[in-house]
Amino acid sequence: MNVGLLLPIARVFAILSLVSIGGVNAVLPEIRRQVVDVQGWMNDATFANLFAISHVAPGPNIIMVSLIGFQLAGLAGLLIATLAIMLPSCWLAFIAGRVVTRWSDQRWIRLLKEGLVPVALGLILASGISMMRTADQDPPAIAISLATAAVVVFSRRNPLWALAAGTCAYVVALRFGLLYHP
Amino acid sequence: MNTSGGQQKLEEVLSRTVSKRELFFGFLKIGLLGFGGVAPWARHVIIEERRWLTEKEFAEILGIGQILPGPNTMNAAVMIGDRFQGVSGVLLCLLGQMAMPLVIVTSLAVVYERFAAVAEVKAAVTGAAAGLVMGTALKMARNIKLTPLALLVGSIAFVAIGVLAWPLVAVVSVLVPLSVAAAALERRA
Numbered sequence: 540m541n542v543g544l545l546l547p548i549a550r551v552f553a554i555l556s557l558v559s560i561g562g563v564n565a566v567l568p569e570i571r572r573q574v575v576d577v578q579g580w581m582n583d584a585t586f587a588n589l590f591a592i593s594h595v596a597p598g599p600n601i602i603m604v605s606l607i608g609f610q611l612a613g614l615a616g617l618l619i620a621t622l623a624i625m626l627p628s629c630w631l632a633f634i635a636g637r638v639v640t641r642w643s644d645q646r647w648i649r650l651l652k653e654g655l656v657p658v659a660l661g662l663i664l665a666s667g668i669s670m671m672r673t674a675d676q677d678p679p680a681i682a683i684s685l686a687t688a689a690v691v692v693f694s695r696r697n698p699l700w701a702l703a704a705g706t707c708a709y710v711v712a713l714r715f716g717l718l719y720h721p
Numbered sequence: 722m723n724t725s726g727g728q729q730k731l732e733e734v735l736s737r738t739v740s741k742r743e744l745f746f747g748f749l750k751i752g753l754l755g756f757g758g759v760a761p762w763a764r765h766v767i768i769e770e771r772r773w774l775t776e777k778e779f780a781e782i783l784g785i786g787q788i789l790p791g792p793n794t795m796n797a798a799v800m801i802g803d804r805f806q807g808v809s810g811v812l813l814c815l816l817g818q819m820a821m822p823l824v825i826v827t828s829l830a831v832v833y834e835r836f837a838a839v840a841e842v843k844a845a846v847t848g849a850a851a852g853l854v855m856g857t858a859l860k861m862a863r864n865i866k867l868t869p870l871a872l873l874v875g876s877i878a879f880v881a882i883g884v885l886a887w888p889l890v891a892v893v894s895v896l897v898p899l900s901v902a903a904a905a906l907e908r909r910a
Contacts, residue, residue, distance in 0.1 A: 561889040562792040591843050592829050597755045598822020599792045606826050617827065625815065628791025629799050633811060635789055636782075636800035653909045654901035655784030656777075657871040658893065660862050661878025662787055663760055667855030668883040670757060670847055680848050687852025691761065692860045695769065698761055698853055699754065705849025713841055 544612045545619050547578065552604055552623035559628060563600045564666070570604070580611055601625065679717045683708045739773050739805040741813055747771055748798060748817030755822070757850020759794040761857040773801070776864045788893055794818075870903035 551573050559566045574580050589610060593603035601624050608620025642648045671684045687705035691698055747766055754762045767773045786796030802814035881892045
């Protein structure tokens with residue numbers, strides 16, 4: 540285990556945490572630049588592998604950062620990287636949540652909350668479209684994504700059914716050569 | 722605060738108390754199922770399955786989480802934990818949300834060499850999860866019954882980021898003030 544790496548890991552990801560407006564996907568290019576170009580911790584191929592693995596696992600996409608820490612310094616690296624990417628932003632969210640609750644009887648806070656709702660929904664929809672782009676752009680792939688979306692909108696069933704069916708359809712389409720292998 | 726106490730109570734009629742245990746296991750489930758994005762599962766567990774919050778309350782918390790640094794769902798976990806159980810609620814929500822994904826991702830990394838299908842599975846899960854994320858946004862927009870101006874703001878946010886790929890911070894800094902002004906104009910608060 541490389542103890543000397545723990546401090547730089549903490550510093551790099553704590554700073555990234557503070558600027559990661561829009562989540563980890565928004566700072567992904569900067570993460571790659573820091574990890575590959577600036578610090579020279581790994582090459583592009585390893586980075587791409589870690590990216591792929593973290594996207595097969597469930598959970599918040601910051602687990603990609605945890606995985607980078609794991610790759611660099613084992614379990615200690617995993618712990619330090621995870622805490623570094625989480626603490627600063629979670630601390631801000633905690634303060635912001637308290638402020639909003641404390642002044643929730645103020646009209647400007649209520650207006651701010653009202654105003655943020657449509658922006659957030661538009662951005663979530665946009666993130667779905669970007670995910671669809673990174674997956675594949677063939678008509679069958681797009682059809683599967685859209686069908687999954689329709690099931691979620693029109694059914695109250697557990698979305699696991701939609702996710703499982705969509706994933707199976709996708710794998711079948713890949714196997715039968717309807718989609719290019721990514 | 723006393724003078725507004727009555728109104729605040731009224732606003733919170735729909736809300737309920739959620740125990741520490743419920744918070745931890747709820748977020749454990751959200752983390753475990755959150756393939757391709759946590760938001761659809763957070764919404765499913767918190768609104769449809771356990772009814773901790775109304776659709777509107779959840780959307781507002783996600784909205785605040787969106788303009789802060791960090792994943793919006795992680796910021797939402799912080800605010801939801803604090804709302805129901807204070808600081809220990811925050812820690813339990815975060816621990817619950819991260820526990821299973823961390824175990825799974827490290828296990829995957831260890832067996833990666835023998836797991837040649839990873840690119841194929843990634844494409845498949847991402848494709849399906851993209852639908853899940855889009856469907857969730859549309860479902861929330863429908864259930865909240867956005868006003869015409871709010872719908873316009875949401876569509877502009879979608880086109881600017883999703884279609885034109887403009888920089889997020891710039892889009893948000895312009896759209897949020899406009900959206901607040903629209904809310905004031907339509908007397909939504």
